[in-house]
Amino acid sequence: MQLTPATAERLTAGVAHLVRTTRQLGHRVATDLYGDLPSFGWALLVPLERDGDLRCSALAARAGVDVSVVSRQVATLERAGYVHRRPDPLDGRASLITLSPAGAGALAHTRAVRGQWAAEALADWSEDDARRFTVLLEKLADGLETAGRPRGRPQVVPG
Secondary structure, eight states: OOOOHHHHHHHHHHHHHHHHHHHHHHHHHHHHHHTTSOTTHHHHHHHHHHHOSBOHHHHHHHHTSOHHHHHHHHHHHHHHTSEEEEEETTEEEEEEEEEOHHHHHHHHHHHHHHHHHHHHHTTTSOHHHHHHHHHHHHHHHHHHHHTTSOOSSOOOOOO
């Protein structure tokens, strides 16, 4: 089913407003939210928490960032004590990145602050409305990830 142009416009305007508001909020409260954790830290620490120890290349793939960028960011996180690096037992030339207790604590702090903001922002919502919105928001995020990709055509892999 196609959306009407008016609905599509209202939806994209609402998403743009949400993104702007989130950015403004993030800049205002970055210290409360992340403490000493660099703003990029969240995107790197969450996959380590979820998936365990990772090589830098795997971490870059999960974060959707170039390996050279993640390598510099991991070095920053390592100096700050949020991650540890150790040799990969399967390949001594490579390293595995591990979430440290300080990194796990930073994630817990950030989640607590985000949870508090969500509770305040949704104070007049019912639990059912919040659950329904969550499902729809996840569906929108999934749709945005695939939007604009070719459909039904095989991908050409250089060979």
